[in-house]
Amino acid sequence: IIELGGHGLLLSDGASGGWIGLTLFRYALEVLDGMSPSSPLIKCLLTELGCDNSSSLTELALNAKPAYFASFAPVVFNMQDDPVAQTILAQAAKFITRYIEHLAQLGYQSITLMGGTAKTITPWLSSKAQGYLCDAQYSPEQGAIQLAKMHL
Template sequence: MPSSSDINNTYFLGIDGGGSKCKAIIVDADNKVLGEGISGPANPLHGFEQAVNSITESAHIALKASGLNLQLSDLTAGVGLAGVNLPALFEQMSNWQHPFGKMFLATDLLIACLAAHNGDDGAVMITGTGSCGFSYVDGHPYTIGGHGFPHGDKGSGAWFGFQAANYVLMSLDGLKAPSMINEKLLTLLDVQDGLQMVEAIAGKPAAFYAKLANLVFDAAEEGDFAAKAIVEEGACYISGVARQLEKQNPPRISLIGGLTPRIKPWLDEDIKHKLAEPICAPEMGSVIFAQQQLTLL
């Protein structure tokens, strides 16, 4: 088993890899960030070669930024990735002939939770392009949702954007009352009618719809009835996820993700009062995970 001095002499690489980008950090034994790097998508579900290339590229960028006279093989890597909750992808990534000294692989959910609570037990609700609830208590992971767009991810940016598009199309067909969402969405897409709108949105991925989420919140905050109904439904779902996570008795619970500042005011009051600010960013959670695993060897 490595001693504390072994860890103290180690530089760590933390990786947070998702469907849109991969972020890497290099830290010293005191977890001081020495360099950062960002590259392309790193979810192996969307391509193994793309994922490993993004991981390696972001690591090289971070190492260069650190100014350290080291190679990737000198680093102990914690790698948190979307997609590796699927056993086949976890095995594939585990068998990767990586360039690091050591590599410890985890899901993006676990590293986000470890980061939010600085390595201690806790729970997180993630509200970004997608949505998910996750807790880690006494070594037991527990997941709610995270089923993907469009069949899941309620309360996510993609879900809000999709609901907006659906509402506008129905209103243009005369089946719903026109809303402030209509003008905002048609202007954003630079279209005039339903046919043009369908051409603009057909076949678009979750990330496209997530970019429409802010206009729903803007309209809701301006008092629009349709937007408020959509936001309240999504926020109710996230509040429900929080209550389900509470059954796992996490010491802390945090809300994380790009949509956090928009959706937080709409959560149920009892849930808002229980939320704790996340302590670290997800990539630091990968470092924490690697440090924890290193002590177990």
């Protein structure tokens, strides 16, 4: 058993629900600042939040917890035909693929994705990357116990 990533939104949670939601907010800020074109996904987010300028969106997001951002990940997956959603999900898949390729180079042939987006992001991975994936043999809690035993 080896654990990689998952060190929190600010450090290494690329592809987590929190990261997907935070990235959506970042794109929305670029739209509000006139730096990027809008999309139906961005319009949906801004309407839902009642924001029409970058100051109001920043005020909402600045002290938000990862779970707040993660609450917007399902919208990104539900609107996956949107160009912004496609960009975000492709970036998330690329992040995961790097980890899968690294683990494969280390000799691991069975890799389990953990977290709230694990099942929904899988179709975005290449068939080669998906070929390494398997269901977890243990619950997250049991896996943590196994890791702890290995380090005793």
